[in-house]
Amino acid sequence: TECSPPTADANVSQYACLRRTTTENHNKIFTDVLEELAENSEFNESKGPCLAFRRAASVLKSLPSAVHCLGAIQGLPCLGEHTKAVMEEILIFGRSFKVEEVQSDERYQALKLFTSVFGVGPKTAEKWYRRGLRSLKEILAEPNIQLNRMQRAGFLYYRDISKAVSKTEAKALRSIIEETAHWIAPDSILALTGGFRRGKEYGHDVDFLLTMPEMGKEEGLLLRVIDRLRDQGILLYCEHQGSTVDMSKLPSRRFEAMDHFEKCFLILRLEEGQMERDEGLQKDPGESRGWRAVRVDLVAPPVDRYAFALLGWTGSRQFERDLRRFARKERGMCLDNHALYDKTKKLFLPATSEEDIFAHLGLEYVEPWQRNA
Ligand code: ATP
Ligand code: MN
Ligand code: MN
Known part of the structure; x- marks a missing residue:
């Protein structure tokens, strides 16, 4: 057939760190489905299949063009039988019956909805599902459910924080936090990390590293920044974790686990006035309340750990x-x-x-x- 294998000779590595993957994804029709299947496997605690689907999606994201036939993926790493079957369905029918089955599953729907709330992980979501709860309204109406502080904030600002954060909003937040940090310590360093550093247009939050050029001087800085944000009236929620870095116990075996740097998980109030000036946008005053809530992660490593934290x-x-x-x-x-x-x-x-x-x-x-x- 005219099915050419443009990717088979590309010598694609099984390791993402040996591939170059920009935000331009030519195979979104496959990767969206594979990531949804990965999430479903995660809910079912099937670690192997979950990782396999995520790896497959990641390989496809790195390809320089769209896959039009199964021949084109011959020789690519990390594409197992399940993945190939799903891709074949999409190539032939334009849709995946396997993912449609998952999407219509009551448990999957409920767990996806519950884990979309800030502070709710798969364990809590599963517990609520087993109690027969199916909607966010039902959770809020259930008197026997004890929400923690983070989950209460998650429900309170649910509408805002489930809305994607734009690059413009991320830049505005950067200015605000940088100004605040410089007001406290003029030589403090604030760096954008996470998806926005990778050039993404939208994110679910905005991630920053905050440090001082001199070792040890970062101590107490983050708490002072938080206080100052509170004084400015823009701190809606703050979960602060002190540093638990212990170099004698490093490097930890449990990768993927939380790191030990001092950090805070925030919800900040971002005024829309700033963005209108930046973008020259006209807003219907009746349409919005003039501000939105945004999730921000702020991590404060000591400067000698900075490169590792940034990476x-x-x-x-x-x-x-x-x-x-x-x-x-x-x-x-x-x-x-x-x-x-x-x-x-x-x-x-x-x-x-x-x-x-x-x-x-x-x-x-x-x-x-x-x-x-
Ligand atoms: P999004 O646009 O959805 O925010 P993202 O890539 O910025 O995408 P984040 O969840 O914000 O995703 O995480 C950014 C990076 O920070 C991830 O690569 C992850 O490895 C790391 N990270 C996130 N949370 C923690 C944590 N609690 N401890 C250690 N590292 C973390
Ligand atoms: Mn992020
Ligand atoms: Mn984050």
Whole structure:
């Protein structure tokens, strides 16, 4: 047939850190479905299939063009039988019956809805489902359910924080937090991380690193920034976690787990006036209340951990997973958000930039905008 295999000779790696993945995804019709199947596997606690679907989606995201036939994916890594069957359905029928079955499943629908609330994980969602609850209204009306502070904020601001954050909004938040941090410590450094650093147009939150050029000077800074945001009347919610960094216990075995840096998970009030000036937009005053709530993550590593924290918080999650897997399997090294440890030489490898870390791993540098794996 005219089905040419444009990708088979591309020598695509099984590791996302050996691929370049921009925000331009030519295979969204497949990856959206595969990611939904991955999420369903996660709800069913099927770790293997979940990872397999996520890896398959990630490989397809890195391809330079759309896949039009099964022949084109021959020789690509991480595409198993289930994935190929799903892709075949989409190629032939333009839809996947497998994913439609999942989407119409009552349990999947409920767990997806419940976990969309800030502060609600799969465990809590499952508990509510087993109690017979199916909608957010039913949860709020159920007198025996004890919501924690984070979940209460999640419900209170549900409408706003389930709405995507734009790049313009992220920039406006950056200015506000930077100004606040500089007012407290003029030489403090604020860096955008997460999806917006990778060049995404929209995100579910905005992620920042905050540090000081001199070691130890970052202590107390984050709490003062939080106080100042509160004084300005823009702090709607704050969950602060103190630092629990213990270099003697590093690097931790449980990758993917939370790191030990001082951090806070915030909900901030963003005035729309600022954006209207920025974009020259005309707003119907009757249409909006003039502000929205936005989720913000603020992490405060000490400056000697900064490069590791920046690499770890830039993502994507799949890129991070594969960096760690590559380090472990191919280099006998252990990487996390705090450090890189060489298990053969039994020593920590120092780094002051992301480039240093890639070099230690014997990897070509991958730009943040190429890490959308
Ligand atoms: P989105 O646009 O949905 O926010 P994102 O890539 O920015 O996409 P986040 O969930 O904000 O996703 O996470 C950004 C990165 O920070 C991820 O790659 C993840 O590895 C890391 N990260 C997120 N939460 C934590 C945490 N609690 N502890 C350690 N690392 C985290
Ligand atoms: Mn983010
Ligand atoms: Mn985040």
